[in-house]
Amino acid sequence: MSIASSVHLVFAAPDITASTGALVAVNGTPVRQIESAAGRFLAGTPQRKRVIGSILLAWPYALAQLGFPSKGGATEYRLQDADGQIIDLKVDHENTALASTLYPRSEHGRADPAWEPGTFVKIITGTGIGLSIALPSFFDPGETALAKAISNAAEQVTAHAHSPLLIDVRGNTGGDFLKTMPLIDAIAGSARRQVVVLVDKFTFSAAIVFVAILKHRLGDRLRILGEDMGDGLAFFAEGGLLDLPASRAAVRYSSAFHDWKTGCIDETTPPEIAHHIVAVGSLDLDGPCIAEPTVAKADGDLYRHILTRLTS
Missing domain, CATH: 2.30.42 (Pdz3 Domain)
Known part of the structure; x- marks a missing residue:
């Protein structure tokens, strides 16, 4: 890895x-x-x-x-x-x-290639420092669990309107960013909230879009920590996988153009996505934060450390 x-x-x-x-x-x-x-x-x-x-x-x-x-x-x-x-x-x-x-069809950065998220949202409260939310994936084959989890997270964010917020999208390879919009709206609803988002090279696709929209909404109130993400702000997405019958190779194809750097669209951009595309310019890191694959407790320690620095 x-x-x-x-x-x-x-x-x-x-x-x-x-x-x-x-x-x-x-x-x-x-x-x-x-x-x-x-x-x-x-x-x-x-x-x-x-x-x-x-x-x-x-x-x-x-x-x-x-x-x-x-x-x-x-x-x-x-x-x-x-x-x-x-x-x-x-x-x-x-x-x-x-x-x-x-072969890493879903490059999530876990040791087990067959790893799947146990939950779409994990919320840590009660630290007295702030609110931490881990978002391991936006890919929901059942098409209902993600929306429900995001709704619950949005309610927590609204209830802690004055608390600093940490969002962890490390290892999030994407999915449907449209279902995350209620959470983005809730985060942006507080004009004074300080927010930090954790990203890494395994942050792809819809997770990059999630960060891009947050940056557009929050501006300097959003700090991005980690390492450069897996793609830039202009990329092709959607599409799927083809399994070639003779070689048994898996070929990934992408069919829709996204340009969150300049806000441009073309004929391949789905209308529901084009409606949200904005010109973000860049997603420069505000600082490094690179960790080996960790257990939940270690992540909790990391969250508290970052929130403490954010509020000091």
Whole structure:
């Protein structure tokens, strides 16, 4: 997984004994050299390339095609743990799985590629500092749960109209931003509220739009912390996935143009989205905030730390 500008081992199959740590080399080749060779095959922004490029380092066939083949039916990894110790790991190819089952169709930044959010909204109150709301996803196949959760969050935001607010959209790969508009309206309803939003390279699509509209509404009252998001403000969205029958490759296509930088639309922009598009200009970070995948308690500690600094 890509954390900041490095690739880390964060999870291994139960039958593989491995420590977590930063990946230094694969098959004796420095990771930076492999990433450089892979760059021409990866589309999008540098952050998007970091998100989707990590899988190539665990894909023996891809490594061979890039010119860094495994030997003896096993891929060799060199890691450096948090204490600076070097760890060598060899993974036998008998442990491989079909790449199509693991390819990051939804690049959420969790160790488990099959991760799904347990809830669309998680609210933390009662800290005496402010209100924290985690929004892990805007993709709701059932089309009702997200709207209900957003409505409840909007009520909480309105009830705490004078409290500082933290919104966490790290790892939110998008979905339907239109269903989040009641929450945006509630956040913007207080003229004095200070708001901070957490983003990362796994923030995509509708989650970027959510931040863009907040920035347009709040201006300097919104602070953006984290790292550059997965895409810029002009991108193609909607569309879907095609599973090619012969190769079994999954091809992602996008069919609708969004331009939240200049506010422009074209014939592919759905009318309901065009109605909301505004010229945001840029979404520059106000400060860094990069964390490894954490448990809920650690996130709560991070939220309190940021809110304390916001109010001091």
